[in-house]
Amino acid sequence: MEKRKLSFWEIWNMSFGFLGIQFGFALQNANTSRIFETLGAETDKLAVYWLAAPITGFVVQPIIGYLSDRTWTRLGRRRPYFLIGAILASIALLMMPNSPTLWMAVGTLWIMDSSINISMEPFRAFVGDNLPDNQRTLGFAMQSFFIGIGAVVGSALPWVFTNVIGISNTASEGVIPPSVKWSFYIGGFVFFLAVLWTVLKSKEYTPEELEAFEKAKQDRYPN
Template sequence: MSFGFLGIQFGFALQNANVSRIFETLGASPDELPILWLAAPVTGLLVQPIVGYYSDRTWSERWGRRRPFFAVGAILATVALFLMPNSTALWMAVLMLWVLDASINISMEPFRAFVGDMLPNEQRTRGFAMQSFFIGTGAVIASALPYIFTNWFGLTNTAPEGAIPDSVRWSFYLGGIAYFTAVMWTVFKSREYPPDDLEELRRENAAKGIYDGIKESFLGIFRMPKTMVQLSAVQFFSWFALFAMWIYMTSAVTSHIYGTTDTNSEAYNAGADWVGICFAVYNGVAALAAFLLPVIARLLNRRLTHLLALFCGALGLASVYFMEDPNMLLLSMVGVGIAWASILSMPYAIISSILPADKMGYYMGVFNFFIVIPQIVAAGLLGFILSTFFGNVAIYALLIGAVSFALSGMLCLIVDDNEVDVDFALPKNPIEPIT
C-alpha cells in the first residue's frame, strides 16, 4: 500500500537536492533561486485540493478510487525527470520543475488519503509511519545518486559552462525509472474498497460540474475543523523552514564550507554532491525515526512528540552555521531527519482521526494548502531578505529556517489532538476490510 511512496520520493528528493544546482549551473544567482522555485508551491496550491476532491469522487471497479491518480502522476513525472537534466537554458529547467512538481502532487496527494481509507484510526499512526519509512528509504538512495555515480561509477561531475554534469543527468534517468516502477507496483498490487454509498456518490457527481468541484476545493480552507486550523499554523512554519533548506542548502554549503561560488569548479560540484549525501542522511534518519515516533507518542502524546521532533530540526539546521568540516554536517542532518519523519506522519495521524471517511482526500488536499502557502511566502521573502540584510550570503537562510522550526514546535502546544488509545502492535492483516 505504501511502496509507491518509495518511487515518489525518488522524484521529490532529486528535485530538492539538485534543482538549485541545476538553476545555478544555468546562470541563476542566489537571490533569484526562491522565485525560480515558485513552481513547486504554486503547482501544489492548484493541484492538491482539486486532485483530493476528485479522488474522493472517483470509483472504478477495476482501478479503485486513488490508484488512477497514482498512475497518471507517475507517467508525467517520469517524463519530466528524463527531460529536466537535459535543459539547455534556465527557462527550460524552470518549465520542467513546473511539470515535475505538478506530477508529483497528482501522485502524492491521493497517497495520503489512501492510508486513511484503508486503516482504522488505531492503526493510522503506524500506517503513516510506514509511509515515512518508504519516503526516507527512497530519498536516501535518490539524494546520494550523483555522489554514487561520481565516486563509484566514474561519471563526470563537472561539465562545460551551462551544461549539466553526467552524474546528475543519470541520477534523474534512474529516478524516473524508479518512480514509475514503484508507483505502478502499488497500482497493480493493492486493492481498494468501494465507497459506503456508491449510488449516492454517483448522484453527487452527476449533480456537480467541474466548476463546482474546483470552487468547493478552494473554499475548503474556510471549513476546516478546529484541529486542522491549529495544525495549519504548525505546518506553515515547519514547511517554511524546509523550503529555506531545500533552496539554499547547496549555496550555503558550497560557499560557507567549500569556499566557492564558481559552478564550474570541482569544489562547487564536490560540495553539491555532498549536499546530496547530507540529504540522504537526513532521509535515512527519518526512515528509522518513523518507527520510533509511534513509541514516543504512546509514552507522551502525538503533539508533544511532534514538538520535540521540530526542536531537533531547529538545532540541526542552526548547527550548519558553526560547521567547518563537511563530515560534521552529517550530525546536523540527524536533527533535521527526526523533524522530517515527524512532519511526514504526526500531523496526518492527528487530522485523520477527526475527518469523515468520505471526505478524507478532500480535507487532505485542503490541509496541504499549509504546505504550499509557506513555500510561496518563502519564495517571495527569502531572496529579498538575503539581498537586503545579509549580503546574499546563503547560510543565513538556514538560520532563518532554524528559527521557523523552533516556532512551529512551540505552536504544537495549541493543538487539540483527538487521540484515542492507540494500539501500536503490528496488525496481522493491515488491509483487512474495516467494519
C-alpha cells in the same frame, strides 16, 4: 461490517509507491538549483524560479484531494491519480537534466512538482480508505519509512555515481554533468516502478463497501 485487517506485506505494498515519490522529490530539491545555475540563472533569482514548489502544492493538492474523493473507475479511487502523476513526473525527471534553456528547465520544474503532488496527495488518503482504525498508525509509519529511504537515497545518488561508480560530476559550461543526468534517469524509473508496484499490488474498496463501513461505524457510535 468492518474493514479487513491487512498483513504487514499488504501494508508494505500499498505504501511502497512513496519510495518513488520521495526519490523524485529528493532529486528535485538537491539538484534543481544546480541545473538552473548551469543554464545561466543568477543566484539571487533562484528563489523566484523555486516558487513552483509552494504554488503547485497550494493549488494542486486540494484540487486532487477533492477530485480523488469523487473518482470511481475500474482501477479504483486513488490509484488512477497515483499512475497519472507517476507517468508525468517520470517524464519530467527524464526531461529536466536535458533542458536546453533555463526557461525550459523552469517549466519542467512546474510540471514535475505538479505531477509529484498528483501522485502524493491521494496516497495519504489511501491509508484511511483501506486500513481499519487500529492499523492506521502502522500505515502512516510505513509511509514515513519509505519517505525516509527515498529521501536519503535520492539525495545521495549523484555522490554515489561520482565517488563510487566514477561517473563525472563536471562538464563544460552550460552542460549538465553526467552524474546528475544519470541520477535523474534512475529517479524517473524508480518513481514510475515504485508507484506501479502499489497500483498493481493493492486493491481498493468499492463505493458500496465504503458506504457500508461508514454506516456500521455510525451504528456503533451514534451521535
